[in-house]
Amino acid sequence: MRIDEIGRQPCPVAGAMAQIGDAWSWLILREALYGRRRFSDFVRHTGAQRTVVSARLKKLVGAGILRRVEYSQHPTRHHYLLTDKGRALAPVMLALAEWGSRWPADSDRGARSVEFTHSCGHPVDATVVCGGCQQPLRAGDVTPSFGTAGRPAAMFNPEGSPENQGNHGPRASL
């Protein structure tokens, strides 16, 4: 399977990554969430090549995460605005940033460029909780169950025997 085919996997993680793309897309979305709209600002503040930014913007627009909007007619100028779908990535981005702050690379000098403050006045300290009990989610407390839509043999297990197909439900646990 090629990386541009992972969206065929009936998995919400694969579906999300297939729509968002690579790390450059995440940095472009970071800048969009910071209020950036213009191509030149995305190039400047992500550090990506212009061709890379152009391709990622096209992908994000195609996925309905950004909208390309004309803001000037003479001369014609466009900028990129987050859709509701794109703005819905803010909590994911904050959870990812929380992990990145808590678990830096060994080479990281600990420099943090950004602190997030919530409208309540507290630091964000993004926490992912269960919508049912509001308790923080931890690996080990979550059990996945796999439906019939999951993991068709043709996609994941061409040479596998039937009992191997999609067979990691029972003992699987996050």
Next chain:
Amino acid sequence: MRIDEIGRQPCPVAGAMAQIGDAWSWLILREALYGRRRFSDFVRHTGAQRTVVSARLKKLVGAGILRRVEYSQHPTRHHYLLTDKGRALAPVMLALAEWGSRWPADSDRGARSVEFTHSCGHPVDATVVCGGCQQPLRAGDVTPSFGTAGRPAAMFNPEGSPENQGNHGPRASL
């Protein structure tokens, strides 16, 4: 800047993506969180080429997200276990999966392979909340502030004037 250099950005999102890698890494981590440990299982259930899985596992071990552990001596066999750092990605993965379920691609047939159940008995419905007030985080309710460590001109703004350097704090809002 090359994509393997984004970890130099003093940003927790860039730091996280630099350590995790591309979409294949996310799918390998998905499988690891589902209980997968073996190279052959990562290949089978991500759909990635063996060379791709090998490179991503090496990267994830290097980042301290997975550990390579010998589980058999005759013959010598290794498998890959999540570290605490890796298990701490579970909430991020669940938040990403929640977004992917809520916002599928147009091409998505709506097939979902997995449902997550929390130890409380409820469906997970992963929600990212503010650690201060416990309210769900939404774009528009979070304000980033940029410290002096942020966005050195040499990295982001080589030709920019000083007043442009890292200048998106005041009007920035998630």
